[in-house]
Amino acid sequence: MSSLQTDTPLSLHHLHVTSDKPEALAAFYEDLFELARMNSHGDAIVLAAGERAVVIGDGKPGELAAAAYTARDHAALALLRARLDDLAEPPPSTASLLFHDDAFTVRDPQGRRLILGVARVPRSADRMAARVQHTVFQTTELEKVLDFYVNRIGFAVSDEVVDEDGALMTCFLRSDDEHHSLAFFRGSNNAWDHHCYETRSWNDIRDWGDRFARARRSIFFGPGRHGPGNNLFFMVTDPDGNRIELSAELVQVDAGGLPGVWPHEEYTLNSWGRGWIRT
Ligand SMILES: [Fe+2]
Incomplete structure (x- = not known):
């Protein structure tokens, strides 16, 4: 079955x-995180380094205005754009420092922006x-958002977590060979849960813990x-209380891998x- 992973891989x-x-x-x-300030672009501060970048805009703390995923090249992005053209909106101006001019935005059914x-x-x-x-x-409408990300955007399901009644509680989605680049928990509100940085080894986890x-x-x-992803991890918070995960050994999943x-x-x-079970 065709998917982002098979046709137009994306990575965060x-x-x-x-x-x-x-x-x-x-x-x-x-x-x-040793990020360098690229410049201040309007209200937003754009910070980047070799394998990480963040845009910080004025607004409510603890919210993610957008998650930006890169395609491998312009041809792959054009294929994706052709498939998602009816959803495409202009990207925020802050994206132009990090992405080429063919970038576009899509909104999921609850208003999250990619x-x-x-x-x-x-x-x-x-x-x-x-x-x-x-x-x-975290989402109050897990089935609805999963339908959008899987059937419309093309993410593949790597793993599901179900309760004792068989109800789906968490779903891990991949957009390339890595186990997940996006995941959703069923919860009582619609909130950003965390973001994660993948390191190269357990020793890196130690060094980040020390830092x-x-x-x-x-x-x-x-x-x-x-369990899902089999990755080593720990979590800390930034000054706004945003949760940050440091990870190592996240598994890769074949395109034909069953959830x-x-x-x-x-x-x-x-x-x-x-564990830390969200409610
Ligand atoms: Fe995570």
Whole structure:
């Protein structure tokens, strides 16, 4: 079956977050993630490094204005645009520093924005590896958003988490060979849950843990190993309370891989210890 993974792979490239203290939030990402300020573009601060980037705009803290995914090249993006033309809207002006001019935006049924484009600058190694890799949302309308992302956009289901009655609680979606670049939890509100950086090894997880420790930002979940994706992880928060995950060993999934089904329990969320079950 054709999908993003088979036809036009996408990987997460940057996030556009909003904050009521954008300078303070920018300072955190500049210091901790070694991001360089490209410039201030209108209200937004654009920060980038080799494998990570973030746009910080004025607005309500804790919200994700857009998640931006890069196609491999312009031909792939054109194929995607042709398929999604009826949904396409102009991208925000801040995207132009990071993406070429053929970028476009689509909105999901609950108003989340995806920016789809081609990165202006090829990725390069950072001094401390941590490639922005996936983002996750809580939703009150799980079936509706999954129908959009799978059947309309072309994400593939890698793993599902179901409760004891068989109701779907979480769904992990891939857009290339990596287990997930996007996921949704069923919850009581519609909120941004977290974003994640993929490192190269467990030793990198150690080094990032030490870095956050020096900044007195303590781990609130993990270290542990997730069931779906089998990745090692821990989570911290930024000054706005946005949850940040550092990960290693996220598995790859073949295009023909069938979705796995996991029970909704602590062991699934963290096979090493306590889970953090959203409600
Ligand atoms: Fe995650």
